[in-house]
Amino acid sequence: MILITGGAGFIGGNFVHHWFERRERLGLPREQVVVFDKLTYAGNPATIQAQIASGDAILVHADICDRDAVRNALATHKPRAVLHFAAESHVDRSIHGPGEFIQTNMVGTFTLLEEVRAYWGAMETADKAAFRFHHVSTDEVYGSLSDTDPAFSETTAYQPNSPYSASKAGSDHLVRAYHHTYGLPVLTTNCSNNYGPYHFPEKLIPLMILNALDGKPLPVYGDGLNIRDWLYVRDHCEAICQVLEKGTLGETYNIGGINEIKNIDVVTTICRKLDELRPRADGAKYESQITYVTDRPGHDRRYAIDPTKVQRDIGWRPAQTFETGIDHTVRWYLENTEWIDTVRSGAYRDWISRNYEGRQG
Structure with missing residues (x-):
């Protein structure tokens, strides 16, 4: 049996699906999972x-900050293993309310480490x-890159620029310390931007898909030229499985999709895919809904992952290109309206309104 914190969230939930599908595909015995999740909005x-x-x-149904639970x-x-996905993860939310990020990502990780130890x-x-103990983290702990900087490696200095990334950097340091101080058998993976099925609609890709279908503006921060390395979530899940099986204790592995793309290009790609799969009734192109809005504070310009170590030492490589991954993703959102309806609550609508209100450029 394995225990997964945050297993009802985006990456954790996809991991649960991937875990059983992978074991069946490889002829491995079915191994039960325990999903330990606070069941917040995400x-x-x-x-x-x-x-x-x-x-x-x-x-x-419990909080990782609850030691008794x-x-x-x-x-x-x-x-036999704990996979730690649970985290507050949205940069904009961390700007509006950093306290929850410190509590969950740092205090929660500390609490979990103490009890696991x-x-x-x-x-x-x-x-x-x-x-x-496998700790799932983010490339945002490394800070921001210029257009000419080399991609993040496992030895890149930490320079977090948001309350979210600072709280994740703190959790990474705690995990490392528990290995070196107490000998706890830990593995850490730092991933680039994930996308795919079951993604909460506040994040860029699902937000653009659903706003486009609803005839709403597609809000793009600043000039739209911020660059992210996009990783299909099931590729990420496979990397975690392989690191769990073959990773060297105490080591960190950077997991990237090898897909550096400007935000505006992500949005226009989604628009073109929707033009193909679900054309607008009026015949107009979805790109006509793009609206540029005032950039968010401290918006990192570029993230890029160098996955050389995980490719060399573990043998993992992403199976999906951005083109194939975004096709799977858009089709999934078109075909799973019931799941979408369950997450588009009043809290979600209030958040979108509060975050983008007054940002029209």
């Missing part, structure tokens, strides 16, 4: 409802040697 049990209904996944889950389910320390020798 955690949706509908994402993993099939796995819960089949008994493959057990949902524990963490301790009880570990003692009850006795996982006690659990691991009491294990029998063989189980103790096999145990893993």
Whole structure:
């Protein structure tokens, strides 16, 4: 059994799907997962409802900051590994309310590490040697790159520029410290921007898809020339599986999609795909809905991941290009309106209104 924090969120939920599909594809025994999730606005049990209904996944509705709940889950389910996805993850939200990010990403990770350390320390020798704590982090901890800077490597100095990235940098340091101080068998992966199915609609790609379909403006920050390295979420999930199996304890692995793309090009690609798959009734192009809005504070200009280490040491490479990945993604949003309706709550609409109100350029 493995325990997954944040397993009802975007990446964690996709990982639950990928875990069972991968094991079936490789002929591995089915291994139950425990999903430990606070179920905030971005955690949706509908994402993993099939796995819960089949008994493959057990949902524990709890906060990683709750030591008793963490301790009880570990003692009850006795996982052989803990995969730590749980995090507050949206930069704009961290600007409006940084406290929740410090609490979840730093205090929550500390709480989890303390309880996992006690659990691991009491294990029998063989189980103790096999145990893993896998911490899932972000490339945003490295800061911002110019157009000519080399891509982030595992030795790039940390220079976080938002409350979100600072809180994730803090959690990375805690995980490293628990390995070097206590010997906790940890692995860390820092990924680039993920996209794909089950993505909460405040993030760039699902926001653009859904706003386009609703006939709403497609808000692009600043000049739209900020660059991100886009990683299809299932490629990320496969990388995590392989690092969990083959990674060297205490090491960090950068996971990137090898897809550096300007934000405006992401949006226009989505528009062209929707023109193909779901043309507007009036015959106009979706690009006509693009609206430039005032840039957000401290907006990092460019992120890029150098995945040489994970390719060399683990043997992982992304299977999807951006073109194939965005095709899968747009088609998924067109075909899964029921899931979308469950997450488009009043809180979501209030957030979009509050964040973009008054930003018209």
